[in-house]
Amino acid sequence: MLLRLVSVSALVLSTIVVPGAAASAEVVEAMSRDFGITKGEALARISQEKTALRIDPSAQAAAGNAYGGSWFADGKLNVAVTDPAKADAVRATGATPVLRAKSLASLNSTKDGIDRMSKSGKVPAGIASWRVDVPTGTVVVEAEPTADVSALPKDVVVKRDGVRQPRTFAAGTVGGDPFYTGNVRCSIGFSVHGGYVTAGHCNVGAWNVYGWDRSWQGEFVGSSFPTNDYGWVRTGGGWWNVPVVLGWGQVSDALVRGSWEAPPGTSVCRSGSTSHWHCGVVQGRNETVNYQQGAVYEMVGTSVCAEPGDSGGSFITGDQAQGVTSGGYGDCTGGGRTWFQPVNEILRVYGLTLLTA
Template sequence: MKRTSLVKSAGAAALAAGAALAVCLAPSASAVQPVSDAMQRDLGLTTEQVRARLAQEAPAMDVAPAARAAAGEAFGGSWYDAAAGKLVVGVTDAAKTAAVRATGAEAVPVAHTQAALDAAKSALDGLAAPKDVTGWYVDEQANSLVVTVKLGTADPAVQRFLDQAKATGPVRVDSVTETPRLYAGSVVGGNAYYINNAARCSVGFSVRGGFVSAGHCGSAGDSVTGPDGSAMGTFQGSSFPGNDYSYVRTNSSWTPTARVNGYGHGDVTVTGHTAAAVGASVCRSGSTSGWHCGTIQATNQTVNYAEGTVSGLTKTNACAEPGDSGGSWVSGSQAQGVTSGGSGDCTRGGTTYFQPVNEILSAYGLTLVTG
């Protein structure tokens, strides 16, 4: 029986992240060209600027664990500073500055610890949000909790929610013009996988025995077919809302690979799954809009979709469209996550959220296929 590559035939996408300073490899050669092409288009960078950024992001990600450990209880968040080409760590205790800088990161003073901000966000996660509250997250660079609300809302429930939010700690309120939506799509042509012959999503990453994708794409037991209509597998697990991830077990006709569809820019080979920092570049692949890049703006974001609230997402300024749900996100050659939803589109731009891949691997005990 003919065996089919998951990525090539099923529209799988992957994310790539920078390599480590001393013990990890630089971004793989197979990742550089597709990432470079999209970063030039979407971030307005030259070829040399892309190469320089990827080379700087890799060691910055490598020092993150040591820098956080050096800050200890004074850790106040971290982010990648593209202008300086370094990881920046906030500290609430100036005595920790030298230890953080010794790891290769920069240290800056902040008022609140990451633990305090995360606790405030967790308190909000326990509240029922009105529909015009579109989400909330910790802005590590601003050292504040941010709540996003629909511009012009007059709903009294929104003000009550904001009053409760402000009681938890420092809060900034941002107005947004659009409501986030999920990126599942109806049956149309293109590289994708299909759920019960009624909806289309995008493959995220190959794992041993199948692939991971978004939870809102299907439920346990739902059947999955490839773009040619052939049987592909079955959803073995799915979590949505609350989370937004799923695991599809494929049949023997489909061979999981480490490749991600670069949609005309060359495939990317995934080499690992080290999480990138706020401020780092990230690229995504999906069966509707193809290959696009942006930067990570926040982690642990809670998004209030019409279908239910999801926590623990990563916020980006890369675009996506319906049908891209479940598709891959990479930073360099490191897998980052799978597309959840967002607002806007790839004509005018927008905000897109992804479910971190490491949580999916842990939840189902899966092993990422790498090259």
Template sequence: MKRTVTLRAVVAALLLAAGLGTAHAGAASAAPTAAPAEDAFSVSPGLLDAMRRDLGLSTREATERLRAERAAMGIEQAARSAAAGAYGGSWFDAATGRLVVAVTDSARAPEIRALGADTRLVRHSAAALDRAKSRLDSLTAPAGVAGWHVDARTNSVVVDVVRAERTAPAVRAFVERARATGPVTVATTAAAPRTYAAGTVGGDPYYTGNVRCSIGFSVHGGFVTAGHCGRAGAAVRGWDGSAMGTFQGSSFPGDDYAYVSIHSGWWTVPVVLGWGTIPDRLVRGSAEAPVGTSICRSGSTTHWRCGTVLGKNQTVNYSQGAVYQMTKTSVCAEGGDSGGSFISGDQAQGVTSGGWGNCSSGGETWFQPVNEILGRYGLTLHTA
């Protein structure tokens, strides 16, 4: 199968230059792959352009931020281990360019600061906040509640209420029940989230039935994407309309992820499309980016877009039901972008689920973390 467009030629040249082979069977692995050693920090002009457009940064500011975010990503796990049971969450502070680690015990602070992170003393541990959120997850929310999440910066579980519905009796009643589960605060959001499937690879389009979605990341044997795009057993057609593969597993709601196996004639590559905005990105691992870092998304409708990680472990209340353990971003998206790639540097982060707004007026988007998908189906990320 050949795609006779410049984009595929660019991908092929990129792969040949990197000395990459075709996909092969690999051992199942649910663990995130580590961020690589500093790769001379060769930031493409297109990526800097996208960060100027979407984050309002100058070239110098974008370059410095990417370097600082890479450093924060490298020390987050060590800082979490140093905090142990006193860990209260962490986030990247764009103003200082440093990772901030919340702790419930000030005695843990010196060891964490020695790693290169700042600390903040808080009342509740991350484990306590997660338990409170789990209790909240057992409740059924009305449509006026957009979702809820653990927020390390406020050291609470934040319930997001649609602004126009905040005084509705059902919403007020839910908030009262939520407050009884633990340390809860309430915030408002402009609109309810929705999924981004469109009727009619990462980032390339595929089709199932009359729905167009986007490929997330190549894994050995196929790719991962959003669960709301298709059910197990559904046939998948590629960008050219030819038979491409089959949904082997899918979960939505509750989760929003799926695994598609591909047929002979198709192959997997560790690449996320830059759509001409930036050079196509090689995927080298899946180290998780902290809250506060910049992140970009590739999708078949709005192509390459960037923003910031706003929160993790969020529950999103779609009309079809709640989805748990999502990551929230300020990146915009539109119909057809569902399932597409979220990537930070060269590290895979997750697949696009849904959100509110669009890329003309702005909005927010959630993704399902990729490491959870790999673990669920016993998959191995295809990396360069």
């Protein structure tokens, strides 16, 4: 069998009108459910986020060396600046300037110091992750309640509530979707010319990959985990690649049209073979995730839930590919946090081209 696409043409939500193919009616329904907002509010948010993604590169350029980071909130793109003289130039791009004491470069320097501690084995046990939190202009460390954080830089903000050690979301072999390697089930991320990208930890050394129907699908050409969590599979055996993210009958299958990177605060949805379709927000970029197997750098943290078997699956904002599911903590009953490996980094490392509609 070839790649299975889930058809939801029988689902009709006639009360929703989606302008300009910004999102399907079912995606609006899913966002309304997961965000606790009306369908009209979901449509408005989708339109506002599309504008924010479009103007973000110009706003960053306008801020120059005073740039403190971008985030989406209150329906608009906010841009931190350390120099009030840059505010008008940022405002001219359509973004809202916010004065901050520290530049993004300064905040990244603090985070990079913790990364160096991690690489030398000096990060204490029980530290789940660390990131630059752009909306607050701080470096945030997530730590379990009993973790000793005294060795960390003094100016970091420590969050402990509900934090647990993250884990990857691979799973033992079970019947179903969508691909298997060794005794592990994972999820396809995004189609590229010649194959697809997914999580690196899904390659357990078996290299051969089998599809949802257990027919030979291809092989891992490259993978990296930890430090990174990415890999790509070259497909064969009659399988073809399409620029689609499965909606699992909960939403329409999503077409992929590009890979603009969503700033913190932007909505993002995830498709995976265990828990299927769920939505949340981007909470931080360039986060470091501290798995038991080792730290993974330059990740994106989200409020979207995930479960074992979802590893490698797609994170998408509107029709823009964001990344592949790596791991996290919690589940889709009680909630939690999930991180993804940015898709543009994977494309760049392996010289791949995203397949788009």
